[in-house]
Amino acid sequence: MREEATAFVPGHVTGFFSAHPDDDPTKAGSRGAGLTLTDGVDVTIEPATETTVVLDGTEIDVDPVATVLETLDATARVEANSELPLGAGFGVSGAMALGTALAANRVFDRKLSMNELVTIAHGAEVQAGTGLGDVVAQAHGGVPIRLEPGGPHHNELDAIPARARVEYVSFGERSTADVLSGDTEALTAAGKEALARVVEEPTLLSFLYASRLFARDAGLLTARVSEAITDVSSADGQASMAMLGETVFALGTGLSDAGYEPSVCATHPAGAVLK
């Protein structure tokens, strides 16, 4: 058994999605597309007599992390340091689950494959209701398109072959679990339309365009988010809303050009990695 191991998991903003529930959490998930980000989460695992989870210095409960550790039969101190806010649409809970799986596999010498670890983290996230597609996207990196839902044994991924500078501002939290447990019919219809558009033309511009239409048609825009997206458009930029958080992301200098003071990162070329 090693003393500790650390994994880095990129953040992930989903631009649009459709929800695909299933009784089997490894088959449940979402279709959609998003950007993985160089801003992400470092997760360090250390064996301990009791499991504790610390995010940016504060002890918290993160259901998917607890589930991953139970599945790996591991008791550990989990220390996560995130460049991204929790609950704001950056996939931080998915990152913590996936980072825990990767690092715990190494520390406790569980000898599981990448697909097995991603399956465990994805299933834990689905069961907790905290996300449907972040984990598989974060394992992939780049600008993943989720063509078919579920974990690695069931899903189908493609990607937009591009990279970009990404800016974002976050106005607050939004509960993924609340939205996903509500009526998702309009959302699913809008998500399917957006996916068809991006499959037809897999470019960043078409992704941003599809994402904006989705946010509007799915009825998820808040006033502040809507205003920021309009401001970026007025400055000839491309922005949309991170699903699901009160967060706006833009390509290039979109938010800066519109007078905002955004955080700045880029698309992350790789998926989650051990450090």
Added chain:
Amino acid sequence: MREEATAFVPGHVTGFFSAHPDDDPTKAGSRGAGLTLTDGVDVTIEPATETTVVLDGTEIDVDPVATVLETLDATARVEANSELPLGAGFGVSGAMALGTALAANRVFDRKLSMNELVTIAHGAEVQAGTGLGDVVAQAHGGVPIRLEPGGPHHNELDAIPARARVEYVSFGERSTADVLSGDTEALTAAGKEALARVVEEPTLLSFLYASRLFARDAGLLTARVSEAITDVSSADGQASMAMLGETVFALGTGLSDAGYEPSVCATHPAGAVLK
């Protein structure tokens, strides 16, 4: 149309494989496993009135590159700069094909998805007989396990969740096309056994062990390669042969410890990327 674009494609050493021919080059391929490398190939594409391919300053013919450009209806100057020797088992031809696909898609604004570009490069490599599994591995990054053969629409990949320092020495070239056009029955049997071993225990140590048995059982070892592997083992290291080249690769400081003066790189966490 852009003036130029550059893609980086990691090198790839295959430790073991089994060949799976098919009349459809997008279904043909190999099962197996290997290491993608931080040493790789930069491919720059520039529109031109006539297609030329230059590798490290020398004009050469690379069939898969020509096929990729034809498929994308592109006439271009292709300039590749490689940290790795051609024909020595590092997947340089695959890297050139995939890098050409990625960069030409961008320069000529072809709006294809990552899977479509990988399919084109993989098919071109298979048709040329220069490789069967490098392209899909190089698109994936990390330490990919090719569970099912073929391009992205047909294959199935997993990965060993690990990274490592990698050392290598190359004694010379070996024609992949010659080996693949010969009798591959013993090779395929040994490849299946090696894959079963790594699926059972997806770790770097088991990958190296399976690779050594494969090289021996498939009858591909040359005297110099065999000697170097034995030298590394005697120094308590792990080494095997790159398929297909007269090249030995080792984990960590395996070759240095055995008194060789190897090139040093590491596993590459990401697949091929636009720069």
